Amino acid sequence: MFIEQLFNGLVLGSIYSLIALGYTLVYGILMMINFAHSEVLMVGAFVGLAAYTLLAPPAGGWVALVLVLLVAMTASGLLGIVIEKLAYRPLRQAARLAPLISAIGVSIILSNAVFLWVSNQLLSFPKVVPEQSISLGFMKIGSLQILIFFTSLILMAVLHFMVQKTKMGKAMRACADDLTTSGLMGIDVNKVIAFTFLIGGALAGAAGVLNGMYYGSIKYNLGFLPGVKAFTAAVLGGIGNIAGAVLGGFLLGILEVMAAGYLPNGSQWKDVFAFVVLIGVLLIRPSGILGERIAEKI
Amino acid sequence: MPPTDNALILELKNIHAVYGKKIHALKGVNLKIHTGEIVALIGSNGAGKTTLLKTISGVLPAEQGDILFKGRAIQNIKPHEIACLGIAHVPEGRKIFPRLTVLENLEMGAFSRVDAGGIERDLRHAFELFPILKERRGQLGGTLSGGEQQMLAMARALMMKPELLMLDEPSMGLAPVITDKIFEIIAAINKEGKTVFLVEQNARRALSVASRAYVLETGQIVSEDNAQNLLNDPKVQEAYLGV
Numbered sequence: 001m002f003i004e005q006l007f008n009g010l011v012l013g014s015i016y017s018l019i020a021l022g023y024t025l026v027y028g029i030l031m032m033i034n035f036a037h038s039e040v041l042m043v044g045a046f047v048g049l050a051a052y053t054l055l056a057p058p059a060g061g062w063v064a065l066v067l068v069l070l071v072a073m074t075a076s077g078l079l080g081i082v083i084e085k086l087a088y089r090p091l092r093q094a095a096r097l098a099p100l101i102s103a104i105g106v107s108i109i110l111s112n113a114v115f116l117w118v119s120n121q122l123l124s125f126p127k128v129v130p131e132q133s134i135s136l137g138f139m140k141i142g143s144l145q146i147l148i149f150f151t152s153l154i155l156m157a158v159l160h161f162m163v164q165k166t167k168m169g170k171a172m173r174a175c176a177d178d179l180t181t182s183g184l185m186g187i188d189v190n191k192v193i194a195f196t197f198l199i200g201g202a203l204a205g206a207a208g209v210l211n212g213m214y215y216g217s218i219k220y221n222l223g224f225l226p227g228v229k230a231f232t233a234a235v236l237g238g239i240g241n242i243a244g245a246v247l248g249g250f251l252l253g254i255l256e257v258m259a260a261g262y263l264p265n266g267s268q269w270k271d272v273f274a275f276v277v278l279i280g281v282l283l284i285r286p287s288g289i290l291g292e293r294i295a296e297k298i
Numbered sequence: 299m300p301p302t303d304n305a306l307i308l309e310l311k312n313i314h315a316v317y318g319k320k321i322h323a324l325k326g327v328n329l330k331i332h333t334g335e336i337v338a339l340i341g342s343n344g345a346g347k348t349t350l351l352k353t354i355s356g357v358l359p360a361e362q363g364d365i366l367f368k369g370r371a372i373q374n375i376k377p378h379e380i381a382c383l384g385i386a387h388v389p390e391g392r393k394i395f396p397r398l399t400v401l402e403n404l405e406m407g408a409f410s411r412v413d414a415g416g417i418e419r420d421l422r423h424a425f426e427l428f429p430i431l432k433e434r435r436g437q438l439g440g441t442l443s444g445g446e447q448q449m450l451a452m453a454r455a456l457m458m459k460p461e462l463l464m465l466d467e468p469s470m471g472l473a474p475v476i477t478d479k480i481f482e483i484i485a486a487i488n489k490e491g492k493t494v495f496l497v498e499q500n501a502r503r504a505l506s507v508a509s510r511a512y513v514l515e516t517g518q519i520v521s522e523d524n525a526q527n528l529l530n531d532p533k534v535q536e537a538y539l540g541v
């Protein structure tokens with residue numbers, strides 16, 4: 001029972017981690033919180049559903065899953081780029097509050113656009129890959145959970161490789177360290193920033209699909225809760241820190257599942273724990289678990 | 299022998315720069331640098347030396363005036379484009395990337411280059427000039443000592459394969475031995491054919507390595523001469539050489 005709950009926590013946490021990475025990547029470079037990120041996630045879920053309905057074989061399967069994920073990731077990634085270009089870039093030199101307000105505006109626009117033009121109803125989201133229960137002897141787990149967990153892990157591994165080893169990934173880290181100096185090195189910082197929104201958006205798109213599969217339904221306002229929770233995860237791990245976002249996501253997922261399972265009436269309160277954690281972290285250790293910068297020597 | 303004007307690599311004409319709306323940091327600067335020279339810019343705190351370099355590299359676009367690099371106007375283009383044209387700016391305070399390794403810092407210098415062979419050769423050369431960086435190549439930039447960071451900042455700039463290298467106070471905060479080393483390397487880099495624009499508070503050091511120099515005071519060039527003459531100029535001696 002405990003082990004099963006722990007795994008459930010990791011599954012939920014893996015979704016939070018994927019979303020949290022988007023917050024943290026953008027914060028790392030621009031020092032701004034992209035409040036529209038939760039809506040990028042939501043749009044990804046809707047595009048994923050559309051892709052499934054229009055393109056995938058009705059029986060679903062692995063090909064369908066990959067297809068749905070790729071389409072949703074592409075759409076969310078491009079949406080991220082567009083949002084940055086239209087809503088944040090013009091405000092780059094403005095006071096820090098301005099892009100934040102702009103982000104909230106984008107968020108309202110996106111959720112209302114889906115509400116008005118797509119659907120204001122709860123739509124059922126397919127499992128895509130037929131579900132089975134797998135018994136490992138000491139525990140039983142659903143194939144859907146395994147799928148969500150490993151899909152997330154694969155995406156995180158790809159991100160890790162990209163950030164650590166590729167030229168663009170290194171440029172992202174350089175920009176996160178020092179935007180002005182990156183420009184002096186011949187790095188087109190606007191391109192790197194756009195790329196960061198692309199990556200963060202794509203991860204949110206994947207998370208939107210996985211989240212839809214996890215709960216079995218989607219709605220225009222679905223982004224809010226996972227968005228806030230993933231933001232909490234990013235802050236918990238240390239915002240701006242990539243490993244921190246992953247760690248924070250998993251910790252929060254485990255905490256939520258455990259609290260829902262073991263506290264009296266826990267499942268009714270499950271959405272509250274994230275907020276408690278957020279407030280707690282901000283009070284006790286605002287820099288988060290891994291959020292420590294190496295001081296630059298003068 | 300005085301270089302001729304057709305060997306001009308950088309020319310500033312009536313450059314004005316402002317911070318915000320009020321602070322007028324550069325007030326009509328005219329300046330010329332010829333290919334192959336080391337030109338020093340000296341001046342006291344707040345004179346506008348750093349501002350001048352920022353204006354050239356596009357970090358702080360000029361309010362007014364023209365900046366010509368090899369005859370081409372660059373005052374309206376972005377910093378990364380200016381960098382790609384062949385101007386490397388080693389900023390005040392080194393500004394190495396603290397969370398990147400030494401090797402990654404150097405790779406960022408070569409970011410816009412596509413000549414893999416040339417990059418490899420320049421990396422080897424950078425390690426020859428600064429052997430300590432080779433030893434420390436896997437270490438995070440932020441954990442280097444001040445002197446090592448200065449070397450890394452210079453090596454990183456050389457990885458850009460620049461024609462003009464601009465250094466903002468390379469000796470700041472360094473022990474005299476390290477400063478000697480840095481100035482030796484500046485002279486060596488110049489011998490290899492790079493033009494150097496050197497901003498220094500340490501006027502004696504700067505004038506000893508430079509061929510010509512400009513003196514900047516409150517945003518204006520107040521004198522310009524070859525380095526030897528400035529070293530002997532009583533006004534310069536009093537104001538900047540502590541004589």
Ligand SMILES: Nc1ncnc2c1ncn2[C@@H]1O[C@H](COP(=O)(O)OP(=O)(O)OP(=O)(O)O)[C@@H](O)[C@H]1O
Binds near residue numbers: 321
């Ligand atoms: N970011 C900024 N915002 C507002 N004013 C600035 C800024 N940077 C520099 N200044 C002002 O512009 C003037 C020139 O500064 P600058 O940094 O160019 O001087 P400097 O000659 O490099 O001095 P130092 O030798 O101390 O480095 C100073 O009066 C300074 O206060």
Ligand SMILES: [Mg+2]
Binds near residue numbers: 347348349390466
């Ligand atoms: Mg300065």
